[in-house]
Amino acid sequence: MSTTVNQGLKLAVIGAGTRGYTYARLAAERGAEVVAVAEPDVRKQQRLLSSFGSAGARQASSWDALELDAGEVDGVIVATMDDMHIEPTLRFARLGVPMLLEKPIARSWQDCCRLRAGLGDAAPPILVAHVLRYAPYTRLLRSLIADGAIGDIVNVLHLEPVGFWHFAHSFVRGNWHSTATAADFMVAKACHDVDWIMHLIDSECVAVSSFASLTHFRPESRPTGAAERCIDCSVDCVYDARRIYLDAALAGDFSWPVEAIVADQTVASVRDALENSRYGRCVYLGDNDVADTQVASLLFAGGQTATITLSAFTELRSRHTIISGTRAEATVTAAGVELYSFSDRRRRFWAADGAGCAGLSASHGGGDSALVHRYLDEIGEPTKAGRQAFGEAVRTHRVAFAIEEARRHSTVVDPRDLPEQVPDEASSQSPLLGADRTGGRP
Secondary structure (H helix, E strand, O other), X not given: OOOOOOOOOEEXXXXXXXXXXXXXXXXXXXXXXXXXXXXXXXXXXXHHHHHHXXXXXXXXXXXXXOOOOOOOOOEEEEOOOHHHOHHHHHHHHOOOOOEEEOOOOOOOHHHHHXXXXXXXXXXXXXXXXXXXXXXXXXXXXXHHHHOOOOOOEEEEEEEEEOOHHHHHHHHHOOOOOOOOOOOOHHHHHHHHHHHHHHHHOOXXXXXXXXXXXXXXXXXXXXXXXXXXXXXXXXXXXXXXXXXXXXXXXXXXXXXXXXXXXXXXXXXXXXXXXXXXXXXXXXXXXXXXXXXXXXXXXEEEOOXXXXXXXXXXXXXXXXXXXXXXXXXXXEEEEOOXXXXXXXXXXXXXXXXXXXXXXXXXXOOOOOHHHHHHHHHHHHHHXXXXXXXXXXXXXXXXXXXXXXXXHHHHHOOOEOHHHOOOOOOOOOOOOOOOOOHHHHOOOO
């Protein structure tokens, strides 16, 4: 990873929520400055500008109200919600500057195709935030693979431990609780897990299957006597919003996830959010439709297989992967790589850069920082890899959307069979709702 300081680079940030703020912070640490921001929440807008904005930075309440001309910015970061990526990306791609686009590219394969067609062949470099491929432990793993330490990859067993309270925060109470406005679980949460596996296996994915269920966060699981809001509830519940947000605020910790529910870092603001926003509601009220458990199986043209498991019912920690190779078995986490060699039957551990730092899980094993550094370097010196990055991300998304297609129809899907253009869906309702929801089937 380059250590270049990107002093003076001028960035526009579209969406000043948690991801937009994080990318702006990491860019500012390298000397870049925010000269324009579009964000409907005035408090989030001002928080970002007061922290990383330049004097006289331009601001707007929406992306389409932000006027930018070529030469005014060196890069654009698009960090809006899943269903608001296409239009701002098309608009600001006309400036011809490298862009950083939050994952997923879109909430449907149709919109991915629409964006790709709209960008055409003259699009600037667009890096999609598949952060895991940039993480230090990934670079370490790929170097071991290149050196032949693992041999040929045969199988990948990958766990994404979402974390019990993280799932409640993001997928029950938060912005991703409904597939009417956010992408399906495998796309929204794990498109970069799919990307990571494809980044390791040098072969085309030719078949996928998937099963999922919404097993717990539903009305029939609600404890007897539970109130509609945690702040009024006397039931002992691990998903009590007071435990997740208020206890942290009382201890003076306003980092994520507290920062995601309030712009003003005060205990009073957190209490107000628990009394009036979605983040204080009982998780069993039943208006969420996102699977809390999902598994996907992938087959590659070279014969390699992989499984991806997403689970809400875990500790929040880094991904855990077991890679079966012809020469060794590798166990991979954000901390590094442990190899069990078949030749001498010994275990060896290689630590990833920065593995001793706190907050690796929250920062995707250091991938957030590495992604932003790579993006800023692309602005300073465009590369062929940067030009190809968006096409690679689209291929990854094709597999992720194929996984969801397989889940919806309980079948095996070849990602290559997804059409280049797909018709509008008659309904965006998740199949986890309705009759099959009670049976726990996808």
